[in-house]
Amino acid sequence: MREALLCVLRCPRCGNNPLLLEKERVDELEIKNGRTICNRCLAEYRISEGIIDFLNKANERVMRERKAMDEEEYITDESGVKYRITDEAIEKFKDKFLTLPQGDGTYFFKRGGSFQGIVEASGRFYSALESLHLTGKEKILEIGASFSYASSKFAKIGCSVVALDISDYLKVSSLFIKNAYYDRVFSDMHNIPFQDNTFDIVFGAAVLHHSNDLKEIFSEIRRVLKTGGRIISINEPSRGIFEKVHPVFEEVKKKGFGDVSYTIPEWRKGAREGGFKKVKLEFLSLADDYITRHKNRDTRDNFKLRLAHFFQSHRGIERFILAVLILPRLLFRQKSWRLIGYK
Numbered sequence: 001m002r003e004a005l006l007c008v009l010r011c012p013r014c015g016n017n018p019l020l021l022e023k024e025r026v027d028e029l030e031i032k033n034g035r036t037i038c039n040r041c042l043a044e045y046r047i048s049e050g051i052i053d054f055l056n057k058a059n060e061r062v063m064r065e066r067k068a069m070d071e072e073e074y075i076t077d078e079s080g081v082k083y084r085i086t087d088e089a090i091e092k093f094k095d096k097f098l099t100l101p102q103g104d105g106t107y108f109f110k111r112g113g114s115f116q117g118i119v120e121a122s123g124r125f126y127s128a129l130e131s132l133h134l135t136g137k138e139k140i141l142e143i144g145a146s147f148s149y150a151s152s153k154f155a156k157i158g159c160s161v162v163a164l165d166i167s168d169y170l171k172v173s174s175l176f177i178k179n180a181y182y183d184r185v186f187s188d189m190h191n192i193p194f195q196d197n198t199f200d201i202v203f204g205a206a207v208l209h210h211s212n213d214l215k216e217i218f219s220e221i222r223r224v225l226k227t228g229g230r231i232i233s234i235n236e237p238s239r240g241i242f243e244k245v246h247p248v249f250e251e252v253k254k255k256g257f258g259d260v261s262y263t264i265p266e267w268r269k270g271a272r273e274g275g276f277k278k279v280k281l282e283f284l285s286l287a288d289d290y291i292t293r294h295k296n297r298d299t300r301d302n303f304k305l306r307l308a309h310f311f312q313s314h315r316g317i318e319r320f321i322l323a324v325l326i327l328p329r330l331l332f333r334q335k336s337w338r339l340i341g342y343k
């Protein structure tokens with residue numbers, strides 16, 4: 001972290017600001033090691049390798065999920081060797097991480113590869129980035145930042161960025177911050193260690209469904225947003241009103257993950273009850289998703305692909321078809337969508 005962050009940090013335990021800072025090791029980029037202390041409740045938060053850790057006061061649900069993530073063997077190499085996200089693995093695969101989200105076209109990013117999901121969702125990330133029309137002056141908080149490539153893209157535009165996550169995946173950020181700096185915190189997103197009205201944008205990809213209380217999480221995000229600020233949430237799973245909960249939710253729960261399956265009306269209700277005065281739910285292009293996936297899998301040319309290209313070059317017709325499909329998508333299967341809430 002950098003010292004400038006102190007003025008917006010607050011103690012997640014008692015809400016006090018400012019925290020006191022003790023520096024132990026500083027390099028040309030940031031404070032690498034040290035601690036911050038709350039002089040009201042005396043809680044102490046360590047800074048280690050540049051990341052400030054607010055998780056020592058987190059609840060049991062969060063700590064169980066953190067453990068599940070850190071134990072997950074995320075990366076499998078070509079000979080089938082599996083790796084957790086450790087300092088060694090980050091160093092070993094740094095060239096791969098640095099190409100996220102679109103990847104470098106090698107084994108790791110193709111079908112069955114460890115980063116397949118990120119590559120195939122990369123079109124949605126870039127579309128969201130474009131829709132934000134960033135000027136470079138915005139203050140952005142990325143929740144559930146994971147490897148934090150999104151934070152890195154925002155920082156490259158010049159924005160002042162904080163990446164927040166609960167797991168060691170966030171340590172991958174040490175590769176990115178050398179190019180464009182951003183601050184990093186380990187924290188529960190339900191108890192964000194920042195003052196009210198701090199950020200212009202809160203961004204999250206596939207993270208809010210880890211909350212079991214949408215009203216609470218939206219309300220906490222709203223608190224740290226400035227008036228007129230926005231939450232933009234992409235890649236969240238959701239299910240149709242008449243659709244059953246996918247069995248994968250039960251499987252990941254056994255491992256300790258906190259994923260919850262919500263319907264679109266539940267998402268909207270959560271954002272509204274959390275205090276967002278305007279909530280937009282956008283069902284995204286099916287053609288764009290199909291083309292990104294197809295490119296990544298090198299499958300043969302087919303009718304669906306030609307149709308997708310047709311829609312991509314005739315957006316008016318696509319918009320009409322998408323409008324017709326809104327109801328069936330709402331009832332049965334959404335595919336990709338995003339939520340934007342305005343404070």
Ligand SMILES: [Zn+2]
Nearest residue numbers: 011014038041
């Ligand atoms: Zn405190």
